[in-house]
Amino acid sequence: MITRREMLWSAGGGVGGIALAHLLSSENLLADQPTGATSDLNGGLHHRAKAKRVIQLFMNGGVSQMDTFDFKPLLNRYHGRTFNPGTNERVEAVTSVPGNVLGNPFPFARHGQCGQWVSSVFPHLARKVDDIAFLMSVASKTNVHGPASYMMNTGFLLPGFPCLGAWLSYGLGRLGDNLPTFVVMPDARGTPYNNLGNFSSGFLPVQHAGTVLNPNRPNPISSLFAPRSAGHITPESEVDTHEVLRELNRGHLESNPGDTRLEARIASYELAARMQSSAPEALDINHETQMTRREYGLENAATQNFGRNCLIARRLIERGVRFVQVWSGAGGPSGNWDNHTSIVGELLPIATSVDRPIAALLQDLKDRGLFEDTLVVFSTEFGRQPFSQGTVGRDHNGGTSVAWLAGAGVKGGTAYGESDDWAWRAVNQMHSYDLHATILHLMGIDHTRLTFRHNGTNRRLTDVHGHVVHEILA
Numbered sequence: 001m002i003t004r005r006e007m008l009w010s011a012g013g014g015v016g017g018i019a020l021a022h023l024l025s026s027e028n029l030l031a032d033q034p035t036g037a038t039s040d041l042n043g044g045l046h047h048r049a050k051a052k053r054v055i056q057l058f059m060n061g062g063v064s065q066m067d068t069f070d071f072k073p074l075l076n077r078y079h080g081r082t083f084n085p086g087t088n089e090r091v092e093a094v095t096s097v098p099g100n101v102l103g104n105p106f107p108f109a110r111h112g113q114c115g116q117w118v119s120s121v122f123p124h125l126a127r128k129v130d131d132i133a134f135l136m137s138v139a140s141k142t143n144v145h146g147p148a149s150y151m152m153n154t155g156f157l158l159p160g161f162p163c164l165g166a167w168l169s170y171g172l173g174r175l176g177d178n179l180p181t182f183v184v185m186p187d188a189r190g191t192p193y194n195n196l197g198n199f200s201s202g203f204l205p206v207q208h209a210g211t212v213l214n215p216n217r218p219n220p221i222s223s224l225f226a227p228r229s230a231g232h233i234t235p236e237s238e239v240d241t242h243e244v245l246r247e248l249n250r251g252h253l254e255s256n257p258g259d260t261r262l263e264a265r266i267a268s269y270e271l272a273a274r275m276q277s278s279a280p281e282a283l284d285i286n287h288e289t290q291m292t293r294r295e296y297g298l299e300n301a302a303t304q305n306f307g308r309n310c311l312i313a314r315r316l317i318e319r320g321v322r323f324v325q326v327w328s329g330a331g332g333p334s335g336n337w338d339n340h341t342s343i344v345g346e347l348l349p350i351a352t353s354v355d356r357p358i359a360a361l362l363q364d365l366k367d368r369g370l371f372e373d374t375l376v377v378f379s380t381e382f383g384r385q386p387f388s389q390g391t392v393g394r395d396h397n398g399g400t401s402v403a404w405l406a407g408a409g410v411k412g413g414t415a416y417g418e419s420d421d422w423a424w425r426a427v428n429q430m431h432s433y434d435l436h437a438t439i440l441h442l443m444g445i446d447h448t449r450l451t452f453r454h455n456g457t458n459r460r461l462t463d464v465h466g467h468v469v470h471e472i473l474a
Contacts, residue, residue, distance in 0.1 A: 044444025045171055050409025050474075051375040051442040053175065053317045053324075054168065057310075057358060058152075060192040060329035061145070061337030062401070064384035064394055066423035067347055069402045070136060071108040071117035074421045075386055079103030083387040085424055091387075094143040094396040095340065099388030101422075105344045114413030121351035124359035130413040131362055131371075132406045133472035137417030137426035138435065140382040140398035145193040145331075145338070148381035148398065152432045153198045155461050162202035162452075164436055165323040167461045168443060169208040170201075171450050176320020178278035180211035180271065183316055183324050188216040188305040190330035193381075199325070203454040206264035210325065213283070215312050216305045220283055221275070246270075282319050285311055295360040302349070307357035314364055317374060328354050337380060340393045362406055375442055376406045379435065386422040400426040403435055409442040411474040433466035441468045 066072050078101045083091055091098050106119040111126040116134065118126040140148045147157040154161040162170070165182040174181045184199045192198060199210030214220050249266045256262060285293065288311065296311045297303025306328055313324040329336025329350060339346040358378070365371040383401035384394035400419040406412065418427050437447040440461065447466050451458040 046446040046449055047441075047444055049442070049444030050373075051407065051439075052373040053322045054165075054375045054377060054439065054443070055313050055317065055361070056164070056323070056325045056377040056379065057354070058192070058198075058325060058327050059337050059354070059378070059380040060149070060187065060327055060331070061339070061350075061380070062148075062382045062384060062396055063337050063380040064339060064343060064347055065400060065402045065419070066384070066386060067104055067106055067343055067394075068119050068121060068351070069117065069134060069404075070383075070400075070419055070423045071104070071119070072386070072419075072421060072423045075101060075423070076103035083422075085420070085422060093385060093387075093389065096389040096395050098385070098395075099390070101386060102343070102388040102392065102394065105392070106348075112413060114415075116413070116415065121348055122355045124356045128359050128362050128406070131366075132404045132412055133410045134415040135403045135405070135417055135430065135435065135469065135472070136400075136415055137419055137428055137430055138379075138401045138403045139426045139429045139431055140401070141431070143382065143396040143398045145381060145396075148396075149193050149198055152379055152381050152435075154200075154202065155432055155436060155463055159194070159197050159200070160202055161200075161459075162204045162208065162461070163199055163210070164439065164461065165199065165210055165325055166201040166204050166208040167440075167450060168323050170204050170452070171440075171445055172322060172443065174320070175322050178271075178274045179282060179316065179319055179321050180275075181322045182208065182210045183321050184210035184212050184327070185215060185309040185313065185325070186212065186327045187330045187336075188214070188309075189335050190332075192327055192329065192336075193331040195331070203459065204452055206261050207267045209264075213312075215283055215308050221279055278319070282315050283312055285315070292360075292364070295356075295364070297356040297360070300356075302352050303354075303356050306353050307360070310357040310361045311364075314361060314368075314370070317370065318368075338396075339384065340389055340395065342392045343384075343394055344392060346393075365407065371407050373408045375408050375410070375439065377403070377435075377439065378405075379403045383423070386424050397424070399424055400429075405438070405472065409474055411472055414472050416469055416471045430467075430469070431465065433462040434469055436461050437466035438469045438472070442473070 066075060080100050083098060083101050106121050108117050108119050111118050112130040114130055116129040118129060140151055142148050142157055150159060151157050153163040169181040186192065201209035253262055297307035309326045313326050316324050337350055362376065365374055380401055382396055382398045385397045389395040400423060417430055419425065420427055440447045440450065447460065447462045451460045
């Protein structure tokens with residue numbers, strides 16, 4: 001028998017020991033910490049990680065593959081003629097009647113030692129092809145923006161599933177304490193199709209959802225600070241308020257165990273308090289050199305918004321953010337990559353807005369030694385059709401599109417897969433599952449083993465599909 005005091009002391013010490021062990025483990029300070037994958041690059045659940053963090057550049061609206069990276073001479077040769085793929089199948093468009101073959105309005109040229117074809121809409125990015133691995137045959141299961149965006153972000157066509165950033169947050173955890181693990185920066189013009197659904201944690205604990213920042217707005221983080229009109233709120237009163245809230249929240253949490261929404265809310269409040277000092281510094285680019293600001297295009301109206309987001313993405317990963325998603329293009333009929341009306345009139349401006357900033361980001365990462373453990377991903381929800389919509393526009397095409405990877409663990413100057421002679425259908429088709437499996441592999445994760453039990457099923461990002469594209473890995 002033990003006394004009541006001894007029992008309470010043992011219980012208290014046990015809880016304290018658990019908390020201390022968790023803290024030491026998160027900092028890799030446990031004496032019996034396993035060596036190898038789990039400690040390498042502060043990541044790698046299943047094998048040695050090549051990448052420590054990810055910057056994903058998402059082109060919202062559907063990038064036209066045959067006008068950017070997928071050169072098809074046949075389109076110019078048959079320009080204006082009836083489109084006949086020679087497969088004896090009915091040719092259909094998504095939102096229009098199929099037009100005639102539409103040639104490339106922009107000249108293509110080979111670039112780099114690898115000889116990758118790139119059109120004139122990406123003059124700066126074309127100089128970086130030897131650092132890039134292109135995926136030339138990424139297909140989608142749908143031609144509709146919303147479901148296609150969900151698929152490219154979550155691996156599923158329907159809402160309610162965790163996105164890539166949430167899975168990485170869940171699987172690998174944080175790199176730092178004062179900034180979120182997963183940050184999203186939408187286009188300055190607004191959120192993409194599906195709004196916040198693309199950044200959702202789905203059925204994972206809510207704390208793994210993306211934290212939205214808007215660096216191009218006067219107030220980049222909503223409600224981070226009290227309004228100026230609230231003069232009664234002082235630093236001292238905020239400390240006292242946080243302490244009272246902490247006690248109330250913890251008491252409520254003990255009465256409602258297993259409620260991840262409450263845990264996430266408590267964690268978000270605590271993180272917000274830390275971000276009051278860390279976030280303003282991370283978002284302040286005034287101390288960046290004039291040359292850096294110029295390289296990212298901050299002095300040009302066409303590139304300054306996306307350029308600022310790319311520059312801040314670099315600053316965030318330097319400060320411990322694991323996954324940053326930067327969006328180009330808002331939802332809606334214009335101001336994005338959804339070029340229904342005119343490839344020349346709509347594609348060129350949006351491509352110009354990202355070309356210089358992306359090239360600057362790649363070079364900046366290399367110059368700072370971050371390229372060796374940072375993965376950069378360029379993706380879109382689907383491609384465009386080889387025939388015209390109206391006169392000079394292109395309709396949606398889930399048959400094939402182009403994505404690319406650069407940085408940690410990637411074999412630059414390579415390309416995998418191909419589309420047919422029209423850039424209409426993928427010859428050796430791959431999907432978001434394969435892209436996600438490859439990204440997870442570089443982060444030290446076996447995509448078949450990163451699972452979460454939900455409604456009686458072991459769910460995963462790649463569903464029951466996916467293969468790592470080893471051909472583009474260094």
